[in-house]
Amino acid sequence: MEALRGFVADMxxxxxxxxxxLEPDGLExxxxxxxxxxxxxxELARLGFGATLPxxxxxxxxxxxxxDRFGAVLGERGRFAERRLVVAENAVAPSDPERLLDCALDLPNAVWRLQEAKPAWTRCLLLAFRYTAISDEKREGLIWxxxxxxxxxxxxxxxxxRLRTLLASVADWHVPEPDTRHAAGAAWDATTFAARVQPLVEHHVRRDLETFVNAMRRRLDRDCARVHAYHDDLRRTAQLKLAALGTxxxxxxxxxxxxxxxRIAAIEREYAAKLDDLRHNYAxxxxxxxxxxxxLFAPVHRYDVLIKRRKGERIIRIDWHPAIRMIEPPPCDWGPGVGRTxxxxxxxxxxxxxxxxxPCPSCSKSWCRACHPAGCPRCQRAV
Known part of the structure; x- marks a missing residue:
C-alpha cells in the first residue's frame, strides 16, 4: 500500500x-x-493504509x-499526458538484426526479408482501463x-x-518537442483508435475474468442441481400419488x-420461477x-521488413526499443496481436x-477476417 499512500499524500x-x-503506514x-x-x-484526520492502523x-x-472519491477530486486532471523518453547516447543497436527479427517474427505461410534498419522516433500509446464485473459476487480489476x-x-x-517500470523509475519528465512530434508521425484517428482498442480490451477483460466466470458457473450449476433435485422429488411424489389413484x-x-x-403443474411453475431467479441472480x-x-514519444531502432506471400509483397515496420532492449511483436490486422505468430x-x-x-464452421472455407469482417464470403455466415 506504499504506492497508494504516496498517491494520496501527493493529491x-x-x-x-x-x-x-504517521507510523505505521499512515498520514495525518x-x-x-x-x-x-x-x-x-x-478537518483533522488520520488515514491508515496498512493492515495495522494508527x-x-x-x-x-x-x-x-x-x-471514486479521489477521482471526483481530480476530475479530468492527470488522465492523459505526453512524455518524451530519453535514452543514453551510447545505446547501441543489435549487431545481428536478422537473428533478432527471427525471434520476433513467425510467419508459417510466408517469408520475410530485412530491407532497411534505421533509428527513428515513434509514438506509443499506453492506456489503463478499469473493469467491474457483477454477478452473485463482484470483481474489479485494472488492465494496461x-x-x-x-x-x-x-x-x-x-x-x-518494462516500459512502465522504467517510466516509474525516472523522475525527470520531458515534454515532446515539435521536431520529435513530427518525426514520430501523426496519431491515429478516432475510427482507427476504436477499431484497435475495443477488441484488445475485450480480450484482456475476458482473460482476467476467466477464473471468476468459471467459479460463478460452478456455483450456478450447484444451485441449479439443488433446485432440480428438490422439485423433482416433489414432482415424483405427486406423480406416484396420481398413479396410485389410477382409474x-x-x-x-x-x-x-x-x-x-x-399440484404437479404448480411444482413445475415454481421450478421454472426458481430457475428464472437463478438466471437473474447469476447474470x-x-x-x-x-x-x-x-x-510516449520513444526513440527506437526501426526495421523495414518485406513480407512475401505467393506473388504479393508488402513492407511492415518492427521497432526495437533501446530503453528496455526489447523488440516488439509484428503488427496485426485482425485479432489481439499479443503473440509472434x-x-x-x-x-x-x-x-x-x-x-x-x-476455416468457416459452416462451409469449411478458410477466409481472412480482416478482408471480410462481416462474415464468410462463400456462405455469408456471420462472424
Missing part, C-alpha cells in the same frame, strides 16, 4: 492540505473545507468508494495495454511491464386426481471505463492471428 498536498507521515492530514466536503473527512485512523484501501502507433504493433506482456371411480377419487394434477454484467492514458492472407496480405484465417 491531498496539491489540493492545499497539510500532510505529515489537515484538510481545507472544499476538500473535506469532497472526501467526507473531518490509533484513530480511517482505513484507506482499494475497496469501497475511496477511488499499449500500441505503437508508428508500426501498429500491440505493446503488452514483458515489453509493457378409481367416484367423486372423491376424481377430486384427488384433479388435486394431484394441479453477469461487465462495465469497462477508461482511466488513464499516456502518449502471424498468418498472411492471399488477397491483401493482411497479417492476422491464427484464428483470423480459420
Amino acid at each position: 491531498l498536498e496539491s489540493e492545499g492540505a497539510a500532510i505529515a507521515p 492530514v489537515l484538510t481545507p473545507e472544499p476538500l473535506r466536503a469532497a472526501l467526507g473527512l473531518p 490509533a484513530g485512523a480511517i482505513s484507506i484501501g482499494l475497496e469501497g468508494d475511496w477511488l 495495454l499499449g500500441f505503437n502507433q508508428g508500426t501498429g504493433a500491440v505493446i503488452g506482456g514483458d515489453i509493457l511491464g 378409481a371411480p367416484g367423486e372423491k377419487a376424481e377430486a384427488d386426481r384433479k388435486r394431484e394434477t394441479m 453477469l454484467r461487465v462495465t469497462v471505463d477508461w482511466m488513464q492514458g499516456l502518449a 502471424r498468418l498472411v492472407c492471399d488477397d491483401r496480405l493482411h497479417l492476422t492471428d491464427v484464428s483470423g484465417q480459420a
Whole structure:
C-alpha cells in the first residue's frame, strides 16, 4: 500500500492540505473545507493504509468508494499526458538484426526479408482501463495495454511491464518537442483508435475474468442441481400419488386426481420461477471505463521488413526499443496481436492471428477476417 499512500499524500498536498507521515503506514492530514466536503473527512484526520492502523485512523484501501472519491477530486486532471523518453547516447543497436527479427517474427505461410534498419522516433500509446464485473459476487480489476502507433504493433506482456517500470523509475519528465512530434508521425484517428482498442480490451477483460466466470458457473450449476433435485422429488411424489389413484371411480377419487394434477403443474411453475431467479441472480454484467492514458514519444531502432506471400509483397515496420532492449511483436490486422505468430492472407496480405484465417464452421472455407469482417464470403455466415 506504499504506492497508494504516496498517491494520496501527493493529491491531498496539491489540493492545499497539510500532510505529515504517521507510523505505521499512515498520514495525518489537515484538510481545507472544499476538500473535506469532497472526501467526507473531518478537518483533522488520520488515514491508515496498512493492515495495522494508527490509533484513530480511517482505513484507506482499494475497496469501497475511496477511488471514486479521489477521482471526483481530480476530475479530468492527470488522465492523459505526453512524455518524451530519453535514452543514453551510447545505446547501441543489435549487431545481428536478422537473428533478432527471427525471434520476433513467425510467419508459417510466408517469408520475410530485412530491407532497411534505421533509428527513428515513434509514438506509443499506453492506456489503463478499469473493469467491474457483477454477478452473485463482484470483481474489479485494472488492465494496461499499449500500441505503437508508428508500426501498429500491440505493446503488452514483458515489453509493457518494462516500459512502465522504467517510466516509474525516472523522475525527470520531458515534454515532446515539435521536431520529435513530427518525426514520430501523426496519431491515429478516432475510427482507427476504436477499431484497435475495443477488441484488445475485450480480450484482456475476458482473460482476467476467466477464473471468476468459471467459479460463478460452478456455483450456478450447484444451485441449479439443488433446485432440480428438490422439485423433482416433489414432482415424483405427486406423480406416484396420481398413479396410485389410477382409474378409481367416484367423486372423491376424481377430486384427488384433479388435486394431484394441479399440484404437479404448480411444482413445475415454481421450478421454472426458481430457475428464472437463478438466471437473474447469476447474470453477469461487465462495465469497462477508461482511466488513464499516456502518449510516449520513444526513440527506437526501426526495421523495414518485406513480407512475401505467393506473388504479393508488402513492407511492415518492427521497432526495437533501446530503453528496455526489447523488440516488439509484428503488427496485426485482425485479432489481439499479443503473440509472434502471424498468418498472411492471399488477397491483401493482411497479417492476422491464427484464428483470423480459420476455416468457416459452416462451409469449411478458410477466409481472412480482416478482408471480410462481416462474415464468410462463400456462405455469408456471420462472424
